[in-house]
Amino acid sequence: MIWIKENDVAAVTENDLDVRRRLRSATWRQRTNLFIFLGPAIVLIFLLYVVPVIVDIFISFTDMGRSLAINEFTTKQYEKVFAGDKRLPQVIGLTFVYVFGTLAVFNVTFGLVLAILTTAIPKTSGIFFRGVWLLPRMSPSVLYIFLWIWVIDPSEFGLLNQILTNLFGVVKPVDLMTNAPVMLIIFSNGFIGASMGMIIFTSAIRSIPEHLFHAARVDGAGGLAIVRHVTLPALRWPISFITIYQTLSLTVSFEYILLLTKGGPFFDTTVYALYIYGRAFENGQYAYGAALALFLIVIGVALALLGWKFFDMKKLLQVPRIEVQ
Amino acid sequence: MEVTFGALRDQIQKPWDRLAARARWMRRAKLAAMYGFLIAVSAPVLLPYFWMVTVAFSSKTGTVDTLILWRAMAILLPFVFGCWIWSTIGTTARQMFFGFAAITAVAVAAFVILVLPDLHLGNFIFIGERNFGDIVRETRTGSKKGEVSGGIDFPSVWLAFANSLYLAGGQTIIVAVIASLAGYYLSRFEFAGRAAMLRSLLVLHAFPVLTLIVPLFLIMNFVGLLDQLLGVMLVLVGFELPFAIFIMKGFFDAVPWEIEMSALTDGASRRQTFVRVVLPQVTNGLIAISVFSFIRGWEEYIFVFTFLIDNVNWTMSLYMFFVRDDILGIDFGLVSAVGVFYLAPSLVLYLVAQKYLAQMTIGGVKG
Numbered sequence: 262m263i264w265i266k267e268n269d270v271a272a273v274t275e276n277d278l279d280v281r282r283r284l285r286s287a288t289w290r291q292r293t294n295l296f297i298f299l300g301p302a303i304v305l306i307f308l309l310y311v312v313p314v315i316v317d318i319f320i321s322f323t324d325m326g327r328s329l330a331i332n333e334f335t336t337k338q339y340e341k342v343f344a345g346d347k348r349l350p351q352v353i354g355l356t357f358v359y360v361f362g363t364l365a366v367f368n369v370t371f372g373l374v375l376a377i378l379t380t381a382i383p384k385t386s387g388i389f390f391r392g393v394w395l396l397p398r399m400s401p402s403v404l405y406i407f408l409w410i411w412v413i414d415p416s417e418f419g420l421l422n423q424i425l426t427n428l429f430g431v432v433k434p435v436d437l438m439t440n441a442p443v444m445l446i447i448f449s450n451g452f453i454g455a456s457m458g459m460i461i462f463t464s465a466i467r468s469i470p471e472h473l474f475h476a477a478r479v480d481g482a483g484g485l486a487i488v489r490h491v492t493l494p495a496l497r498w499p500i501s502f503i504t505i506y507q508t509l510s511l512t513v514s515f516e517y518i519l520l521l522t523k524g525g526p527f528f529d530t531t532v533y534a535l536y537i538y539g540r541a542f543e544n545g546q547y548a549y550g551a552a553l554a555l556f557l558i559v560i561g562v563a564l565a566l567l568g569w570k571f572f573d574m575k576k577l578l579q580v581p582r583i584e585v586q
Numbered sequence: 587m588e589v590t591f592g593a594l595r596d597q598i599q600k601p602w603d604r605l606a607a608r609a610r611w612m613r614r615a616k617l618a619a620m621y622g623f624l625i626a627v628s629a630p631v632l633l634p635y636f637w638m639v640t641v642a643f644s645s646k647t648g649t650v651d652t653l654i655l656w657r658a659m660a661i662l663l664p665f666v667f668g669c670w671i672w673s674t675i676g677t678t679a680r681q682m683f684f685g686f687a688a689i690t691a692v693a694v695a696a697f698v699i700l701v702l703p704d705l706h707l708g709n710f711i712f713i714g715e716r717n718f719g720d721i722v723r724e725t726r727t728g729s730k731k732g733e734v735s736g737g738i739d740f741p742s743v744w745l746a747f748a749n750s751l752y753l754a755g756g757q758t759i760i761v762a763v764i765a766s767l768a769g770y771y772l773s774r775f776e777f778a779g780r781a782a783m784l785r786s787l788l789v790l791h792a793f794p795v796l797t798l799i800v801p802l803f804l805i806m807n808f809v810g811l812l813d814q815l816l817g818v819m820l821v822l823v824g825f826e827l828p829f830a831i832f833i834m835k836g837f838f839d840a841v842p843w844e845i846e847m848s849a850l851t852d853g854a855s856r857r858q859t860f861v862r863v864v865l866p867q868v869t870n871g872l873i874a875i876s877v878f879s880f881i882r883g884w885e886e887y888i889f890v891f892t893f894l895i896d897n898v899n900w901t902m903s904l905y906m907f908f909v910r911d912d913i914l915g916i917d918f919g920l921v922s923a924v925g926v927f928y929l930a931p932s933l934v935l936y937l938v939a940q941k942y943l944a945q946m947t948i949g950g951v952k953g
Contacts, residue, residue, distance in 0.1 A: 294775070295775075299768055302764050312805065390624050399881065399932060400929055401932060404906060418918070554798070554799075564792070
């Protein structure tokens with residue numbers, strides 16, 4: 262009898278141990294799962310976002326120049342930002358004109374016009390026109406700007422000048438690069454920017470219930486009244502979403518400007534982001550570039566935080582339903 | 587009581603018909619106005635692309651041969667217009683088919699007679715000839731080799747092509763693997779700090795890497811990845827990752843829980859479930875983020891331009907840039923041909939994968 266009991270006890274402890282082992286292996290597996298699934302993403306994001314920000318702050322308090330050597334720690338870069346740099350007010354002013362000009366004319370307004378018009382005409386034609394407007398976004402930037410350079414070529418071979426002379430009888434070729442450079446960078450960025458708004462607004466218009474349009478028609482509303490009282494109120498969220506995100510991307514991007522005008526003539530089209538790039542990589546003032554970039558980083562984080570408003574956090578953070586590891 | 591029913595009907599019917607007719611005309615006029623506006627604003631976008639393709643295949647003297655452009659336009663415009671008109675007139679599939687066939691036949695005939703004789707592949711000389719710069723300089727301007735200083739030493743176009751393929755392809759694979767792992771974990775597992783991580787990813791997905799170009803350059807320099815494609819590839823991965831993770835999380839969120847539950851009850855582990863059961867459900871998402879990353883890597887210019895110096899590391903974007911820089915004033919046809927060569931892969935990829943790209947939504951944007 263006793264040995265049976267002993268055996269029983271042994272069985273219990275063995276069972277107990279087994280459970281404990283299994284529990285331990287569950288937490289172990291939980292850890293390794295976290296490591297396998299999330300590890301690479303966390304490491305890369307840490308290396309490519311967090312480390313550069315720290316390095317940027319560090320460098321901005323040094324005097325690093327073209328030789329990449331650090332001789333002293335100093336706050337003179339920030340003194341230069343706030344007092345010494347005569348060029349900076351002009352650059353910041355231009356950045357405002359460029360960002361809000363492009364935003365107001367193309368990314369929001371024109372995107373909206375395209376979305377409303379392409380959803381009002383028959384479906385296939387709508388897809389065609391939207392496809393045309395997506396073409397600049399899908400083309401590589403170097404190629405897209407090559408086309409612009411060709412179009413505005415100041416000689417009589419430029420596409421624009423050929424059209425002006427052949428169709429409108431203009432005698433003297435126009436030179437937009439020297440006469441209207443700011444307009445040029447707004448247009449070249451706007452042609453690409455408009456398509457983003459167009460896509461988002463189109464899907465928002467599509468999701469408006471059909472019966473609202475019918476009801477408005479029955480009540481005697483014309484096309485414009487429908488846009489004003491049915492479509493636009495439904496686009497409130499998408500419009501503010503596009504405004505925030507496009508402000509951010511226009512403020513930090515300088516690729517097309519660098520390729521098209523190189524910031525010139527003189528400093529006429531040098532926006533803030535391009536100014537940083539020029540200071541750092543052309544003048545070799547890495548520390549000053551890092552100090553300037555820090556302000557852009559702060560703006561970037563602030564605008565990105567503003568973006569939280571547009572997400573349905575409850576849905577995003579929905580708790581998973583399986584607890585097995 | 588003398589008014590008959592017929593007279594009454596006439597009295598009402600006539601103004602009614604007039605009104606209806608007016609409304610129909612107004613409708614047509616409005617539609618025409620909308621089309622007119624859309625054509626007017628879209629033509630400037632399309633025209634340069636069309637001219638680039640035509641010049642690439644037709645230019646002989648290096649300058650833009652306008653005559654052939656106008657001829658090509660004179661065929662293309664009536665063709666598109668005809669197809670469009672017919673698509674509104676034709677009612678049955680049979681009518682549609684014969685109408686389009688007739689229009690296409692006329693257009694092709696006109697093309698063969700008016701345009702085809704002038705087309706040639708001479709501008710694609712860069713595909714087989716590394717020293718095309720000297721050659722076109724000699725034929726166009728008459729200057730001998732070595733006479734003009736500042737001519738750029740171009741690598742073979744296939745080297746640039748392979749570099750671009752390596753950069754875009756490698757980056758795509760890394761992004762696809764890491765984003766699907768992370769997206770799955772964020773979608774399906776509960777762990778401490780999950781909410782915080784999702785929130786910070788949301789900030790990162792909007793946060794522009796371009797602002798970090800100065801410190802990234804310095805870091806690449808310190809760790810010895812400057813002037814190496816691998817360095818740019820890693821930066822691009824970081825660029826795409828937060829966005830791709832969100833897209834993938836959205837796709838994983840849409841997979842029904844029941845599929846996973848039944849796999850788990852059948853005794854599979856979470857890892858097995860992920861690879862064998864869930865991953866096949868999100869192939870559309872994988873295709874979407876892969877195509878998106880590839881097109882991004884294919885077109886990348888700023889980081890490539892800043893981080894790569896040696897011409898054996900040139901990608902297609904740098905190749906195109908320097909060809910434009912060097913040859914644009916000398917031979918328009920050649921630059922256009924390089925442009926066509928560079929544009930074609932991303933355009934084809936985009937057209938093929940369009941239906942997958944359209945499914946990308948960042949989960950949970952308010953309507």
